[in-house]
Amino acid sequence: MKTVYLAIKYLAILLWSSFVLFPFLWAVTTSFKTANGVTGGATWIPWLQYEPSLQGWQSLFGGSGGTDITGPYFNSIIVTGSASLISIVLGTLAAYGLSRFTFKAGFIRNADITFFFISQRIMPPIVLAIPFFLLLRQLGLLDTLAGLILVYIALLLPIAVWVMVDFFNNVPRQLDEMAWLDGCTPMTTFYRVILPNSVPGLIVAGMFCLIFGWNDFFFAFTLTFTDTQLLPVAIVALNSSVTPWWSLSASALISVAPLILLAFVVERFLSRGGLAGAVR
Amino acid sequence: MADIHLESLAHSYDPAATSPEYALKPLDMTWRNGETYALLGPSGCGKSTMLNIISGLIQPSHGRVLFDGDDVTGRGTAARNIAQVFQVPVIYRSMTVRQNLAFPLVCRRRQRAEIDRRVGDVAELLGLQRVLNRPAVALTADQKQLVSLGRALVRDDVSALLLDEPLTVIDPQLKFELRRKLKEVNQAFNITMVLVTHDQNEALTFARSIIVMNHGEIVQQGDPQTLFDNPRTEHVGYFIGSPAMNFLPAAQSADALGVLDGQLQVPMTSAMRGSDDLKIAFRPEHVNLGGEGHRVDARVKRIWFEGLDQVLELDSGGTRFRARLDDWRGTVGDAIELRVMDSHLRVFRDGELLEAR
Incomplete structure (x- = not known):
């Protein structure tokens, strides 16, 4: 009975993983094909079924029929990384304030301020495209990394605040009170007691920020021209009248690689027990 | 270390209401320096509210709190220098037992050597020497409560030590031992101690002065013998003594x-x-x-x-x-x-x- 159950379990996991891994397999094989390999129906085994070629990968780094994506790649890392970092720092501070202190402005209370942050993500992003464009032009920041970082902070901050407010609301207030009793100021309470206990929350918020920032195409596309390109825009630019499936597959793999790496690291950390109970 | 005086103190959690319901009805009282007190009463009678007002975690809606005649009502918790232990152990999860015990002294920027010495003393007093370097999360519930208590005892200059039913999670054998140690500390450092409890045995054995509360009021205050012989109300008679009067x-x-x-x-x-x-x-x-x-x-x-x-x-x-x-x-x-x-x-x-x- 137990073995049957185990067999079913493994079968289910196997089915699911193949379902998840199949697109990757497709992308990997396609990235080593040429035009001939792609048109001949689905083929999987190199040398036997198709002649492998490095053309798709070469075109990503300045090879014929492609562009060099190294520049956009580093731009993406810089923009996503710094925007996420700033958002997490500001968002965490804001979230702690919203979670622990009472704010009043007319009829506005803490819950309204929190909703205001969340409402930024409810709005369809296209609404912001023209305002952002005009704002950046006024500031002379169109087509620059700094401008993109600013816009991305505006996009990522609500996520950070949202995740962290919820997280701090679940950190017992007694922890703060104990810190005050032990002689901490509100600021030292925050960074000596609350922050070290909030690493799982920070990681979740950081993950969200990095994923949203890394995958954004819309603002990267509308707010830049030629000087500053982010990875998603560069990848789309690879496309031409004859779709280069091989280089598109290669670029898809390259662009998803950092997030997969991140997922592995975070999974390791979280399973090490970063989420155990706080009080008692 | 100070005499703590509560002057026409009262607290309502909803003072704006037309007829505010008082968690603590107007009272005047003094906690003498170096004395041991027990606050006794059923749940929800205002015991914890009173302690939280003294330590500054709650701002009273009426009246003043004076330490040696000095008005501290508007001052924050950290400035009052009160140690408090709650019913549920509160530990800093990210730290080891040693770091937990040292934390109040680190916050006060004490010398490294002094911190080590005091942490060592308190660990010895509470029997925590062997777990000093373990992460505080790995302890059992009653060890965690000892750590909470240790953080309060590691400070030798506190105005008062407020114990809000701290012994509930601790097993009976250790409870007795801890009460004895608390009394030792009280005598050695002349620290005012206030023990909130609904266990009359704990109150009678620990404190020289017992305060019985009910419905946000102090019903009677006196030494254990007085409360036993001459309970002022039926409530006190029921509450003190086992079985009841x-x-x-x-x-x-x-x-x-x-x-x-x-x-x-x-x-x-x-x-x-x-x-x-x-x-x-x-x-x-x-x-x-x-x-x-x-x-x-x-x-x-x-x-x-x-x-x-x-x-x-x-x-x-x-x-x-x-x-x-x-x-x-x-x-x-x-x-x-x-x-x-x-x-x-x-x-x-x-x-x-x-x-x-």
Whole structure:
């Protein structure tokens, strides 16, 4: 009975993983094909079924029929990384304030301020495209990394605040009170007691920020021209009248690689027990 | 270290309401430096509210808090230098036991050597030496509570140590030991200690002065003996002593007050007249098998065995009361002849003790 159950379990996991891994397999094989390999129906085994070629990968780094994506790649890392970092720092501070202190402005209370942050993500992003464009032009920041970082902070901050407010609301207030009793100021309470206990929350918020920032195409596309390109825009630019499936597959793999790496690291950390109970 | 004075202090969690409900009704009181107090009362009677006001976690809606005559009502918790231990252990999860214990001193920017010495002392006092370098999360619940307590004791300059039912999670054997250690600390450092509890044994053994609270009010304050002998209200009589004091509704005649078919009688005084809620009360401990006192015949209904003593529930003419006896052996259903000591009979009018008797 137990073995049957185990067999079913493994079968289910196997089915699911193949379902998840199949697109990757497709992308990997396609990235080593040429035009001939792609048109001949689905083929999987190199040398036997198709002649492998490095053309798709070469075109990503300045090879014929492609562009060099190294520049956009580093731009993406810089923009996503710094925007996420700033958002997490500001968002965490804001979230702690919203979670622990009472704010009043007319009829506005803490819950309204929190909703205001969340409402930024409810709005369809296209609404912001023209305002952002005009704002950046006024500031002379169109087509620059700094401008993109600013816009991305505006996009990522609500996520950070949202995740962290919820997280701090679940950190017992007694922890703060104990810190005050032990002689901490509100600021030292925050960074000596609350922050070290909030690493799982920070990681979740950081993950969200990095994923949203890394995958954004819309603002990267509308707010830049030629000087500053982010990875998603560069990848789309690879496309031409004859779709280069091989280089598109290669670029898809390259662009998803950092997030997969991140997922592995975070999974390791979280399973090490970063989420155990706080009080008692 | 300071005398703590509460001046016309009251607290309502909703002061804006037209008729605010007080968690703590207006009171004036002083906590003397170096004294041990126990705050006793049922849940929700305002004990914790009072402590949180003293430590500054709650801003009182009325009145002032003075430390040695110095108004601290507006000051934050950190500035008041109060140590407090809660019912549930609070530990800093990201730190080791050693770091937890050192934290209050680190916050005060003490010298490294002094911190090490004090942490060592407190760890020894609480028996935590062997776990000092372990992460605090890995401890059991009662060890965590010891760490909470240790963080309070590691500071030798506190204005007061407020203990909000800290021993609930600790096993009985250790509880006794801890109470003894707390008293040692109290004597060694002359630290004012306030213990909130609803365990009267804990209160009676720990504190020199006991404060009984009910419905946000202080009902009675005094040393354990006074509270035991002369509880000011029926509530205190029920709350202090185990089993509780016997309160028997009294029948009135022209010149006397009687219970148990007139077997216990108290002469009528002017203070007793004009009320139909009169009770004669006595402690189960003041009932004997022989000697002086009013004779009462009763039948044994239940027996609780308590080591040397036995607590009996007795029935006399349909009225039930309890007695604590140390020299009686028998079974349920036995007839028994008792003496109730006259000097320990108390009369309560409308729930309050009549003093002059």
